[in-house]
Amino acid sequence: MKLNDFKDEVYKCSGCGLCQSVCPVYKVLKKECAVSRGKFKLLNAIINKDIKFSKKTLEIMELCLHCQACTEFCPSGIDAQKILETTQNELLNCGIFNFSKFFAIQILTNKFYMKMLKLFLNILRKSKILEIASMFGCKKSQLLKELLKVKIKPIEVHSNIKKDIKALYFKGCINNYVNPSCENGVKKVLDNTSVEIIEADFSCCGLPLKSSGDFESFKNIAKINIDLVPDDIDYLLFDCASCKCTFLNYAEFLEDDYKEKALKIAQKCISIYELLEKIDYKPKSSWKTNNITIHFPCHIRGMKEKEIIENLISKIPKTNYLKSEEADSCCGAAGSFILTNSEISKEISKNKAQNIINSKAEIVLTTCPSCILGLKQGLIEKKSKVKTMQLIEFLAE
Amino acid sequence: MIKTINNTENNLKRKFEKILGEENVLTSKEDCIMYATDSTAVSTDLYLPDYILFPENTEQISEIMKIAYENSVPVTVRGAGTNMTGACVPFKGGIILSINKMNKILDFDKLNQTIKVQTGVIVGDLQNIVEKEGLFYPPDPSNLKVSTIGGSLALSSSGSRAFKYGGTKDYVLDLTVVLSTGEIIKTGSNTIKNATGFNLTQLFIGSEGTLGVITEATFRLIPKPEETNLILVYFDKIENAANAINGIILNKIVSSVLDIMDKVTMETIEKFSPCGLLTDNEAALFIELDGNKTVINKEIKQIIEICEEFNATKHKTAKTEEEKANLWKARRSAFAAVTQLRPNVLSEDMVVPRSKMPEMIKKTYEIGEKYNLDISIVGHAGDGNFHPHIAFDMRDIQETERVNGAVKELFLKAIELGGKISGEHGIGAVKAKYLKYSVDPFTLKYMKEIKKLFDPKNIMNPQKVFDYEIK
Numbered sequence: 105m106k107l108n109d110f111k112d113e114v115y116k117c118s119g120c121g122l123c124q125s126v127c128p129v130y131k132v133l134k135k136e137c138a139v140s141r142g143k144f145k146l147l148n149a150i151i152n153k154d155i156k157f158s159k160k161t162l163e164i165m166e167l168c169l170h171c172q173a174c175t176e177f178c179p180s181g182i183d184a185q186k187i188l189e190t191t192q193n194e195l196l197n198c199g200i201f202n203f204s205k206f207f208a209i210q211i212l213t214n215k216f217y218m219k220m221l222k223l224f225l226n227i228l229r230k231s232k233i234l235e236i237a238s239m240f241g242c243k244k245s246q247l248l249k250e251l252l253k254v255k256i257k258p259i260e261v262h263s264n265i266k267k268d269i270k271a272l273y274f275k276g277c278i279n280n281y282v283n284p285s286c287e288n289g290v291k292k293v294l295d296n297t298s299v300e301i302i303e304a305d306f307s308c309c310g311l312p313l314k315s316s317g318d319f320e321s322f323k324n325i326a327k328i329n330i331d332l333v334p335d336d337i338d339y340l341l342f343d344c345a346s347c348k349c350t351f352l353n354y355a356e357f358l359e360d361d362y363k364e365k366a367l368k369i370a371q372k373c374i375s376i377y378e379l380l381e382k383i384d385y386k387p388k389s390s391w392k393t394n395n396i397t398i399h400f401p402c403h404i405r406g407m408k409e410k411e412i413i414e415n416l417i418s419k420i421p422k423t424n425y426l427k428s429e430e431a432d433s434c435c436g437a438a439g440s441f442i443l444t445n446s447e448i449s450k451e452i453s454k455n456k457a458q459n460i461i462n463s464k465a466e467i468v469l470t471t472c473p474s475c476i477l478g479l480k481q482g483l484i485e486k487k488s489k490v491k492t493m494q495l496i497e498f499l500a501e
Numbered sequence: 502m503i504k505t506i507n508n509t510e511n512n513l514k515r516k517f518e519k520i521l522g523e524e525n526v527l528t529s530k531e532d533c534i535m536y537a538t539d540s541t542a543v544s545t546d547l548y549l550p551d552y553i554l555f556p557e558n559t560e561q562i563s564e565i566m567k568i569a570y571e572n573s574v575p576v577t578v579r580g581a582g583t584n585m586t587g588a589c590v591p592f593k594g595g596i597i598l599s600i601n602k603m604n605k606i607l608d609f610d611k612l613n614q615t616i617k618v619q620t621g622v623i624v625g626d627l628q629n630i631v632e633k634e635g636l637f638y639p640p641d642p643s644n645l646k647v648s649t650i651g652g653s654l655a656l657s658s659s660g661s662r663a664f665k666y667g668g669t670k671d672y673v674l675d676l677t678v679v680l681s682t683g684e685i686i687k688t689g690s691n692t693i694k695n696a697t698g699f700n701l702t703q704l705f706i707g708s709e710g711t712l713g714v715i716t717e718a719t720f721r722l723i724p725k726p727e728e729t730n731l732i733l734v735y736f737d738k739i740e741n742a743a744n745a746i747n748g749i750i751l752n753k754i755v756s757s758v759l760d761i762m763d764k765v766t767m768e769t770i771e772k773f774s775p776c777g778l779l780t781d782n783e784a785a786l787f788i789e790l791d792g793n794k795t796v797i798n799k800e801i802k803q804i805i806e807i808c809e810e811f812n813a814t815k816h817k818t819a820k821t822e823e824e825k826a827n828l829w830k831a832r833r834s835a836f837a838a839v840t841q842l843r844p845n846v847l848s849e850d851m852v853v854p855r856s857k858m859p860e861m862i863k864k865t866y867e868i869g870e871k872y873n874l875d876i877s878i879v880g881h882a883g884d885g886n887f888h889p890h891i892a893f894d895m896r897d898i899q900e901t902e903r904v905n906g907a908v909k910e911l912f913l914k915a916i917e918l919g920g921k922i923s924g925e926h927g928i929g930a931v932k933a934k935y936l937k938y939s940v941d942p943f944t945l946k947y948m949k950e951i952k953k954l955f956d957p958k959n960i961m962n963p964q965k966v967f968d969y970e971i972k
Contacts (some may be wrong), residue, residue: 115896118840119540121583125625125646134555134601135527136582142535149534149547154503160531179773179837 107194110187111151116180117144126173128434132451137164140174140184147191162195162202169441169452170315171402171434192317201316205440209316212277213308213325222281225252243484250480251282259288267300271341271379272333274351277308278344278473286343286473289496290376297383301341304332309347312439319357326354330365339374343496345403345472346439348373376496377471381412387420387499395424396498397465399456399479400432401472413471413495420499428463430456435470435478442477449478450485457482460490469495503534506594508551508574517554520564525555525602536579536597542845542895543587543930550577550591555602558619559677559685559716562598566714567683569596575960576681578710580621580649584656585836585848586929588709592964598714600651606630607717615674615691617719620651627720637725639666639757642925643833654715656927657707661758661789661832664883666723668925670706677717678705681956691719704951709927710962712955726791729757731819731828732801734808735782739763739878742784743859745811746882749788750855752807754800758789759883766835766877766890773838776831782814786882787832835879836890842875843892847904847931851915852924855885864914865889872907874900886924912938928966937968 121141124130129138136142143164149155165188175184195201211217228234229252237245271294279287294301310325329351333340342348351373355366374382398417400410410432417425436442436452456478460468468479468490479492509528517526527533533549551574556562569576575595582589591597603621610616611634618627624645628638641660642648652658654676659668675689689695689702705715736742742761749759762770762785767778778785788804790797805816819825840846853861862878869876869889880887889911893900912922912935922932922939937945949967952959 112844116840116844118542118837118844118846119538119582120644120837120840121540121581121647122644122834122837124581134599134604135532136535137532145535145538146531149503152502154547155530155534158531160529164531179834180840181773 105186105190107147107187107191108151110147110190113182114144114147114151114187116182117141117148118180119145120179122179123174123177126177126433128169128171128173128436128452128455129167129448131455132448133167138167140178140182143168143184143188144182147187157195157198157200159200162192162200165191165195166202166205166441166444167448169402169434169436169438171438172405173402173433176405189315189317192315193319194317196317202444205316205444206318208440208443209312209318212312213310213321215307218277218281218308225282228252246484247477247481250484251477259291263295265296265298267298269299269339269383270302270337271299271339271374272302272304272337273341274306274309274347275303276342276344276347276473285497286494289494289500290341290343292500293376293380293385293496297385299379299383302337306332309350311346311350314350314353314357315439323357326358326366327362330354330362330369333365333369337372339379340369340372341374341376341379343376343471343473343494345375345401345409346474348375349403375409375471377409377412377416380416385416387416393422393424394467395426395465396467396469397426397428397460397463398431398495399428399435399460399468399470399475401470401475402432402434402438403472405432409471416495416499417469426463426465428465428468429459431459435475436482437474437478439474442481450481453478453482454485455482457486457488457490461486461488465490467491467493467498469493469498471495502545503547503549505549508572508593508595511572513568513572513574514552516568517552517565520561521554521556525557527553536582536599537591539579539582539584539587539589541585541587541590541929541931542847542893543590545895548590548592549594550597551594553597553599555599557602559679562679562714562716563683563685565596565598566679566681569960570682570958573958573960575963576710576714577962578651578655578714580652580655581623581644581647583644583648584652584929585850585926586656586923587931588656588927588929588962588965590930592930595960600649600716603651603716608719609634611636613691614722614724615719616722617691617717618650619717620649620654620715622650624648624650624653631722632725635725636722638672638720638722640669640672643836645833650718651715654706654718655708655710656929657925658927659925661760661881663881663886663925664759665755665757670703672720672722673702673706674719674721676702676705676715678713678715680713681958681961686713689719693721707927709929709965711952711966712961726757728794728797729789729791729825730797730801731825732788732790732804732816733778733828734786734788734805734816735779735814736784736786736808736812737782737814738812739784739862740859741811741813742786743862743882745786745808745813746858747856748807748811749804750883752803754803756788756800756804756883757791758787759881760787760832761785761878761880761882761887762787762832762835763878765875766839766879769838769841769877770831770835773841774831774834776827778831779815787828836888839877839890839892843894845893845895847891847893847908848926849889849891849908849911850886850923850926851911851920852884852886853915853918853920855883857918857920858882858885858887861887861915861918861920865911868907868910868914871910872903874903874907876907881924884924885920909935930965933964933966933968936966
């Protein structure tokens with residue numbers, strides 16, 4: 105797809121400007137370049153050849169969390185996400201790209217570099233650098249320290265229950281390289297069920313490549329991942345909403361055999377929470393009463409998963425679910441956004457944190473490992489004591 | 502096509518940056534394109550501003566105006582850019598003065614029931630803040646989730662509740678205004694009563710940024726109604742619905758909202774955000790009642806009886822808060838939903854004595870047929886203000902001409918029925934050439950004299966309101 109193919113779609117923007125009410129970036133920036141209305145006006149001028157692509161175009165396109173809030177809301181029904189990704193793809197083909205971001209994404213999507221990164225993080229974890237830096241008030245070090253805090257060892261589980269559901273587990277980068285708390289949760293919770301977990305040496309799902317418009321690399325990584333999925337599994341299991349969502353998108357970018365395979369796999373994709381509902385999982389009572397709230401990741405927007413999660417939580421004994429305002433608005437991390445637009449990201453996270461604090465919950469749960477980053481960022485800025493946790497970790501406790 | 506009138510020869514960028522800081526001054530071509538239009542389909546050409554400025558207080562605006570005045574640079578004030586008349590389009594280039602960062606609540610006085618705000622505050626936010634304290638700010642333009650107080654004041658907007666509660670103008674007590682010279686004036690008083698000198702406050706309301714920049718305003722608030730309820734009544738003929746409105750009013754029932762929606766509007770809303778509207782009917786009345794619970798229940802019964810006399814087919818009362826919110830969401834997205842039909846939508850805004858509503862509605866459909874256009878109707882039937890939505894494609898020159906022809910006929914009909922060409926959207930750019938039909942020559946002459954007095958260099962939102970040629 106080319107930007108020109110979206111000519112009518114872009115022109116369809118009536119300029120009603122109601123996207124200002126849902127865009128987290130606009131709420132911080134208060135400028136037209138944040139919302140899709142502004143972006144569409146610019147793209148319309150580009151399509152009409154009134155102005156050419158430039159570095160500035162890229163900067164404006166990057167002012168987006170890809171949270172899909174405007175796409176879901178748009179009265180004219182315009183798919184902003186698709187248009188922005190296509191634009192970035194075209195910018196990349198014109199040789200206009202953000203070098204440091206491009207470099208970071210290449211590392212993220214390369215297994216060898218990521219293994220090196222893991223070693224580096226381990227050294228960081230054992231040294232006292234982060235602790236000392238955060239004592240001196242460096243909030244970034246504090247954030248990194250919080251992220252690396254959890255014990256590193258993946259657990260081993262062996263149960264004697266008969267396993268008749270085969271689930272291939274897509275672990276995702278955070279489990280593989282930062283810390284496996286989610287993985288441990290998944291394994292612990294599924295230990296006493298009929299689900300057998302199978303593992304494979306997956307790459308990154310490719311989402312960072314897709315969002316930054318590097319469609320060629322995205323296709324390659326999609327193919328590698330597709331080849332790792334055997335036919336005889338019942339499910340492809342995810343603990344991360346973003347990774348699952350990306351797998352569902354594979355077919356759209358591929359052709360022929362791979363497209364067919366991708367479509368087949370898409371039918372088997374399941375989040376851990378959907379799976380728990382299917383096998384009628386009963387959460388155990390926790391050891392003390394908890395007041396919790398939820399942050400819904402952007403990647404479950406418009407899906408049934410939201411209900412499933414709320415339903416699951418209502419079944420946990422001794423747990424009060426306190427609803428927080430704008431529970432489904434973006435946490436501010438949004439992949440590389442936290443790096444490319446760190447100041448805006450911080451403000452968005454602070455807004456998010458304020459809503460969580462207002463809910464009076466002691467723990468905020470979510471279902472996407474990368475959201476933890478945004479949630480922690482905001483809570484640290486607000487000097488709040490609210491704990492962040494994956495729902496699956498909470499269930500496993 | 503891009504049309505630029507360059508006002509940058511003196512390169513004022515540095516000066517503005519000194520006042521506002523670098524991040525609050527935008528000049529790139531990309532940014533200028535994004536601020537060349539608002540939500541009105543005015544023209545396929547783009548008129549670019551030269552500077553987009555984000556001041557945070559009255560003093561900064563005064564400094565900016567001094568520079569603009571000295572250099573004769575046009576200034577267009579912009580809130581959320583959600584008006585329906587092209588009021589924020591900078592035809593002469595110059596400065597777009599965004600008030601979006603002027604969003605502080607300056608004083609919320611619960612004892613005196615007043616609130617003083619900077620004019621970049623969003624209407625919906627203001628309502629939420631006062632409602633938490635049991636108070637109420639009734640004006641409710643349909644885009645209140647994004648639109649600013651400043652825009653509301655400048656365009657004298659109101660909304661569905663105007664039938665019972667009046668519009669923005671009925672709640673303003675005082676204003677702080679920066680004039681084109683940079684002078685700061687304060688109109689009115691924060692007291693409920695005030696008979697001290699000329700009432701300049703009302704002069705600035707509806708002045709569309711052509712007389713000065715409204716930077717601060719104090720509003721009076723009223724106690725929040727104890728209870729509200731919503732009822733939808735369907736009719737198989739739109740005339741019946743229009744007549745039922747008069748029936749309700751003759752029975753002295755004053756609902757907080759009395760809106761009418763036609764079939765096309767309902768169908769489009771259903772397509773965009775399904776909420777169970779019965780689209781096999783030709784029209785629906787959207788009625789909100791507020792006040793004492795027992796009275797509301799009694800009035801609902803009465804309304805249903807009256808509507809049945811006028812052959813209402815079905816009615817539905819919202820039972821839960823969620824149902825209410827859902828219906829309101831549908832009602833408020835009526836304009837945006839119509840954009841699903843065609844790329845551009847013109848939302849017109851005539852107002853007639855409400856007894857003439859049935860005739861005006863009938864004529865609107867006739868005009869639509871004559872010019873072969875998609876016209877759907879949403880209206881605040883209670884106050885005789887109604888919005889024909891014309892969906893079209895501005896790139897189609899012939900169709901656009903037909904739209905212009907239809908609009909002119911609609912206006913002339915409204916005037917013939919004793920009405921005006923705008924009830925709550927203002928005149929802006931698109932209606933400027935019709936103002937002379939709706940305001941007599943002597944009145945118009947004094948309006949222009951007032952404009953000259955406040956803005957001798959004609960730098961405040963030029964080419965708006967008055968009869969200038971717009972290409």
